[in-house]
Amino acid sequence: MSTRVRSFSKINLGLAIGPSRPDGFHALTTMYQTLAAYDLLTIEAHKLTAGKSSVTLTTNDDRVPTDERNTVSKMLDRVLALSGALVEVHIHIEKWLPVQGGLGAGSANAAAALIGMEIELGQRLPGAERLKIAAEVGSDVPLFLLGGTVLGLGRGEEVYPLPDLPETHCVVALPDLGVSTPQAFRDWDALEQERLTASAPSDRLKELSQALSASLCEPHSSGVFSFGEDRPGNPLLALVRTGIENDFEEVVFRQHPSLGDIKRLLVYSDNPEHAAIYAALSGSGSAVFGLYSCEDAAEAAEKRLSANGIASLWTKTLSREAYWGTMIEVDWGSFQK
Ligand code: C5P
Numbered sequence: 001m002s003t004r005v006r007s008f009s010k011i012n013l014g015l016a017i018g019p020s021r022p023d024g025f026h027a028l029t030t031m032y033q034t035l036a037a038y039d040l041l042t043i044e045a046h047k048l049t050a051g052k053s054s055v056t057l058t059t060n061d062d063r064v065p066t067d068e069r070n071t072v073s074k075m076l077d078r079v080l081a082l083s084g085a086l087v088e089v090h091i092h093i094e095k096w097l098p099v100q101g102g103l104g105a106g107s108a109n110a111a112a113a114l115i116g117m118e119i120e121l122g123q124r125l126p127g128a129e130r131l132k133i134a135a136e137v138g139s140d141v142p143l144f145l146l147g148g149t150v151l152g153l154g155r156g157e158e159v160y161p162l163p164d165l166p167e168t169h170c171v172v173a174l175p176d177l178g179v180s181t182p183q184a185f186r187d188w189d190a191l192e193q194e195r196l197t198a199s200a201p202s203d204r205l206k207e208l209s210q211a212l213s214a215s216l217c218e219p220h221s222s223g224v225f226s227f228g229e230d231r232p233g234n235p236l237l238a239l240v241r242t243g244i245e246n247d248f249e250e251v252v253f254r255q256h257p258s259l260g261d262i263k264r265l266l267v268y269s270d271n272p273e274h275a276a277i278y279a280a281l282s283g284s285g286s287a288v289f290g291l292y293s294c295e296d297a298a299e300a301a302e303k304r305l306s307a308n309g310i311a312s313l314w315t316k317t318l319s320r321e322a323y324w325g326t327m328i329e330v331d332w333g334s335f336q337k
Contacts, residue, residue, distance in 0.1 A: 002044040003119045004329035007112035008318055009035045009103040010143060011282040011289050014244030016208035017188050025155040026185055029208040031162065032143045032150040034323050035170055037315040039105055040094040043116035045087045053080050053087050061095035071110035071137055078133040079117045082125055098174050102283035104140045111144030148320025151212065163216065164319040165236045169298035172289045173262045174311045179252055184284035187251035204247065211242035236277060236291065246280045259288055265304045266290030274300040
């Protein structure tokens, strides 16, 4: 038997970049949100009685490396070392998400491989160890061990579950260009250096943390908070009102002005009801997403993109419950006799 795991994607609802640290990474504050769009991993492990464990990777997409550069290989090395299992593993990655698009697909693949291997081995690794090896594989991997709406601190790997935002339509524009994350961080450093000479630095990490907390203090539809005449509202709207943004836009839109144009296409419509609730670059890009209050608005956004020759995918935000409830794809065929 094999295990099929949906490897969901993410967007960043706001991302503030802090100073570069002695280890070369940058301090971050971000709010991650998982999306329903996914790659599919099929994992098959056979126990061995002697010899050495081995891992083979295959994929439908020839841009994806199948050697030790793949995040799935990096994760598997760590899972096998920790579990002490002697196994022959084969993993097939059915790639549907863009490679290097800011949607965290490679990171999600690594988390999905960990979860699939635990099922195949019938052994769950200790919680703290799972988070530790996930962080070693990449800053964006641990968020996929929580799912839903997630606060990311540290270099993005320190994750905390937040109350889930309501399910929302999301249109992701997929421009035909790649953005190097390390280069985007270097460009940000250069910009900060310029600003330092001009004025005192602002504490962007603290500002975004306070904005995120403030949005959670607003009265929500849960009715938990009730202040005087305030009416329950959508926490996503409260979040947008706090002025969240993605710092990467400042440097990435300068390098690639077409991405700024795409964000405008996602945001504005002649029909005000079709305007985005919020739109932003995801991570360092190149994916740019828009969130919409209804199906009609999302459809109109897709049409604006396709009229301008820009590929897109239409999906929804995925709550923590839906993330875990739909992650394992059940092969009903195997239950029929
Ligand atoms: O952790 P991950 O593999 O995603 O990071 C890729 C690169 O992005 C790092 O090598 C580093 O150059 C940069 N990075 C950073 N600060 C972060 C996350 C990533 O500078 N918080």
